[in-house]
Amino acid sequence: MQYNISQLLRCPVGEVRHYRVEGDVTDVDDDPQPIPVQGTVVLTRTNQGVLVRVEAALHSTEECARCLAVIRYPLQLTFEEVFYPTIDPLTGIPLPPPPEPEAFLIDHNHILDLSEAIREYAVMARPLQPLCRLDCAGLCPQCGANRNLMPCACAEPPPDPRWSALWQLGALE
Template sequence: MRVRHLENDTIINVAQLLKAPVGTERYFTVHLDQLILDSDLAVRDVDAAVRLLRTSNGILATGDLRVTAHLTCVRCLTEFDGRFEETFEAEFWPTIDVLTGLPLPPPEDEDIFTIDKNHHLDLHELLRQFAVLAVPIYPVCGPQCPGPESLWQPPEEAVDARLAVLQALLDERA
């Protein structure tokens, strides 16, 4: 099995794959030193394994990615580096017919990515979206976390705790 590697690059020319029969596969590995997720969070050492599969509509990309994120533990407030993993699956549809050169109607589904007029499939936005999912919203530094658990509660539990206090007050009055 031939695997192509992309180093700090996310663009794949898929003209040949679009001309190949449905079911044809291509394999890639990607490494990015850094990936900016949004205005205040970036991850580093992104490693992804990607399979591109020619489908009747376009190309299905499946695979997994690993990222390193520098985070602050919600329990003990220490900063730490965590390695996180996520699997992905997404469709890419061509905007130009590879055989005729004629434009194709854009996909109605917003979750479908597009392949540009030069038959370049860019994995960047796919990797960014799934890296966002990989990074935990409430990071904990690890099972050895020394922080008292009482310092932090998930939001639902915090609401429950406030309601419990209110209920106790109401009970007292009754």
């Protein structure tokens, strides 16, 4: 996911390049395996540097919040970031750092590397409450059985006596 953009940096503002995004990222989730990434990127020369527009798809490894099953969760990324050159493309003279310390940089060899930006956006796209499926029945709070696999013999907790009193009065019919 590295692009040599020495040509693009010499182009006038507004010049556009389209590339495929293909590679791996790590450190998105707790799984040490590299995660394949596929997508597209549009690079546009701006007066500050290069605007990247990325659309990419990958999967993270998650644990279902209800039944704890390990699942592959699809992540769809769409983002824009400006990458700043570190040396002047025409003179080779080092440039002052960009105003934001977190900004993405183009290295001294004019290589724009999308890996870190994609990793950061993938981390942000991870679900807070991943579910293996929307109607996951989860684990029994009493015996711990996975209720997706088979119903367990535990009784449901007894109903609140205040409600059953209302039922008997016919108030909820």
